[in-house]
Amino acid sequence: MPELPEVETIVGELIENQLVGDTISKMSFSFSKVLQNISEQDLHKKLTHAKILNIYRRGKWIVFVFKGFILGFHLRMTGKLWIQNQIKDFHKHERAKFFLGSKRVLVFEDQRKFGRIHYSEEKDPFPKLGMEPFSMTFNAKTLKALFSKSKRTLKAFLLDQTKIAGLGNIYVDEALFASKLHPQEIVNRLTLKETERLVLAIQEVLKTGIENNGTTLGNHRSNYASAKGKGGSNQNRLKVFRKDGKPCLVCGSLIVKIRVATRGTHFCPNCQKIK
Structure with missing residues (x-):
């Protein structure tokens, strides 16, 4: 998607x-x-x-x-x-x-x-959508306040479009790896420092994705292509997504794939330890 x-x-x-x-x-x-x-x-x-x-x-x-x-x-x-x-x-x-x-x-x-x-015809055509990741409201303090009210896993929370709009499976996995957070961590356990790290990681992986014109995972007609009909190149920058069985670029441990919130989820068990 x-x-x-x-x-x-x-x-x-x-x-x-x-x-x-x-x-x-x-x-x-x-x-x-x-x-x-x-x-x-x-x-x-x-x-x-x-x-x-x-x-x-x-x-x-x-x-x-x-x-x-x-x-x-x-x-x-x-x-x-x-x-x-x-x-x-x-x-x-x-x-x-x-x-x-x-x-x-x-x-x-x-x-x-x-x-x-x-x-x-509404002034806000998408009232149920959550914060934009590059907006002024998207910061550690705001996100930590949302986390404190939830007992969901981190992966499930970040995929929820009513909380944060625009994130999906690829960039959530990449952001969690960059912030060294386990996808099954319960969000109300995160500290403010960990939340700050996550906010910066989300913005960074999204920025990298935009700079590389998106992620295209294959050559089939159903795979992503831009309005010009061109595929992106961000797939060459991915660290964990669809890298299961391959060594982590940071520590050398093998990347693992599990299911979280019904989605295939990729992470490093050494770099992203659950509390």
């Missing part, structure tokens, strides 16, 4: 390709169930000739701003949002196409059909 760095990369490329200021001339769907909160017919009425005023990221959502409403794209497991420079027939995994005034096409592709396009 594309996480914060992958979504941030896509948003940056959409802006770089001057989609802001472009208009929607028409749209077409091969899978209308991709839509949330609006029917295909009503969206046609709202979106035809509408101008794209802004594009931004919120958590793992790619948000297009129009006058009076937004469209948010969530890629889920296998979704892609990319720019097609000429009109073509639907590929079997393409679920929606938005034809632009500039004669280009914005394509929403999703092999497994888990992705969604969310319509909202």
